Amino acid sequence: MSIPTTDARSSLRLHWARATLGHATLGLQRASTDAGFRSYWRTQGSTPSRIVMDSPPDQEDVRPWLRMRDLLETGGVRVPQVLARNIDQGFLLLEDLGGPTVAQVIDANNADAHIDAAITQLIRLQSITLPADVPAFGEALLQRDAGLFEDWFIGKHLGISLDCADAERLQLVQRRLLDNALAQARVPTHRDFMLRNLMPVTDGPAVLDFQDLVQGPIAYDPVSLLRDAFLSWPEPCVSAWLAHYHARAIRAGLPVPGLAKFQRDADWCGVQRHLKILGIFARLQHRDGKPRYLADAPRFFAYLDAVVPKYRALDPLHILLERTLKPAFIRMTA
The missing domain is CATH 3.30.200.20 (Phosphorylase Kinase; domain 1)
Incomplete structure (x- = not known):
């Protein structure tokens, strides 16, 4: 052609x-x-x-x-x-669904209503029975996502070649994040369920950018929505909305674990996703000539700072971030 x-x-x-x-x-x-x-x-x-x-x-x-x-x-x-x-x-x-996305119309006064409406669509999505040939968000996809962070953000953007100790830290944490994702119940997973992919129509919101949907971990889309790649909320709001989603998911018969376990799973899926997106944003800049996305990189470091220190099993990532990656990023942006 x-x-x-x-x-x-x-x-x-x-x-x-x-x-x-x-x-x-x-x-x-x-x-x-x-x-x-x-x-x-x-x-x-x-x-x-x-x-x-x-x-x-x-x-x-x-x-x-x-x-x-x-x-x-x-x-x-x-x-x-x-x-x-x-x-x-x-x-x-x-x-024509209109101009603004939910990300452009949401604010502190209407956030509860918009998030609740988004959760309604998400639960419908997660309740669908997918054909057998729809791929799983399994080992191969998760390994590919992990490679994006190391190859594009660390290697290409920061220009760092990790020494043996740092490489082992990253591999250990990526393996733990991967195992956590694989252990979760699988449901239809959008993989980019966030406010800029939702349109505020009266019978919606309408869901966009769904072509990469797979069978994946149940906590992945909720945390994608609530720890958005382009818009941040206070952690108490995020925790409350996760609990609200959890209660609605139970009523809908979705296979969520207990709330404490679910919130931990969401935290870990969020860390895995934030690392992946940093890699994607670096690739958009260096391969595709789209530099504007990396302007949001500090948001992802803030997410990691809020979550990673809570879990001893993620200590290797905490060390890597504090000793190597964050100082290199600060030097680049100074």
């Missing part, structure tokens, strides 16, 4: 939107972009407005997104409605 140039892709996208909607003078305005290769465009000149998802086939196959969308909708999860599709070209016509 030949790869269209940017201008050719723009022309192809506009031609498809005009032909699909039967509007010869329709315009498109960028609505948002993914950290990946998808982009979103809002129609102009017609009512109601629609969204064109552009997923270039040579870079990001749209079929996994469509399959997961259909599975989630069948399970009662609010997802974007698909109005037209051209899979070969990588275009979808979607309902």
Whole structure:
């Protein structure tokens, strides 16, 4: 398949939107972009407005997104409605869910209501029975995630080659985090269930960016929501919301452990996720030329500072952070 140039892709996208909607003078305005290769465009000149998802086939196959969308909708999860599709070209016509995400409208006054609504969608998602061929968030994926932190954040971004002692510390903690995740009950797991992937519609929020859904540890999505990659809350709020999720999950028949064990599992999943995201953000900067994501790196260090010292089993990571990684990061940003 030949790869269209940017201008050719723009022309192809506009031609498809005009032909699909039967509007010869329709315009498109960028609505948002993914950290990946998808982009979103809002129609102009017609009512109601629609969204064109552009997923270039040579870079990001749209079929996994469509399959997961259909599975989630069948399970009662609010997802974007698909109005037209051209899979070969990588275009979808979607309902327009509006401009702001929940991350842009949430504040201290409405946070409880937004978090409760998000938990409603999450519990529906976790209650779905997935087809047998949906992959598990198992050893292979967890090992890959662990490698992102070491390869991209430590090696590429900080420019550090760990000595034997630090390398052993990191490997030991990554193994403990991995074992904890593998020991948890498995449910459908979004893997990026956070406020910027939720749209504040009346029958929602609507869930976005679900194409990488897997069978994974039950604490992973709740902590992704409450220790968000782009928005932080006071730890007492996080603890209270985790307890609220836990109570609702029990009522829904989900296989959560006791509250104390669940909160520990959430803490450990959060640590594993924060390390992974630091690696992803470093890769976005150094491989993909998207430096803005690493501006949130201090948030992840703050999360780690709040959680890691609570657990003796995570002491090797605490030592690595305090002696090696945080000083190197501070030197870079000074």
